[in-house]
Amino acid sequence: MESISPELAADLLVQEADRIRMLIRNQKNSLCISQCKAFEEVVDTQMYGLSRQVAFAIRLGIVSNEAGQQLLSDLERDLNKLYNEVYKETKANEVGREG
Secondary structure, three states: OOOHHHHHHHHHHHHHHHHHHHHHHEEEEOHHHHHHHHHHHHHHHHHHHHHHHHHHHHHHHOOOOOHHHHHHHHHHHHHHHHHHHHHHHHHHHHHHOOO
């Protein structure tokens, strides 16, 4: 059995985080983020899954706790930024329709 390098493990986790970011970005255009509770649950499920993968990699000792937590923190920050952008766009559109 081949061993997994810390670099490969970290790269796979980053790829998973990027996939979640892309999921949000793709939905941003359809405004599903602000109107679809099911989409929010999908994102929560994806985040939970990634957090479990990170925890597993940390327990195996192939990713440091600091690196794993930073990955999750960066992803949460990016997702919050995307949510805020959608919220601002939605509010701007609502104000535009009123005036």
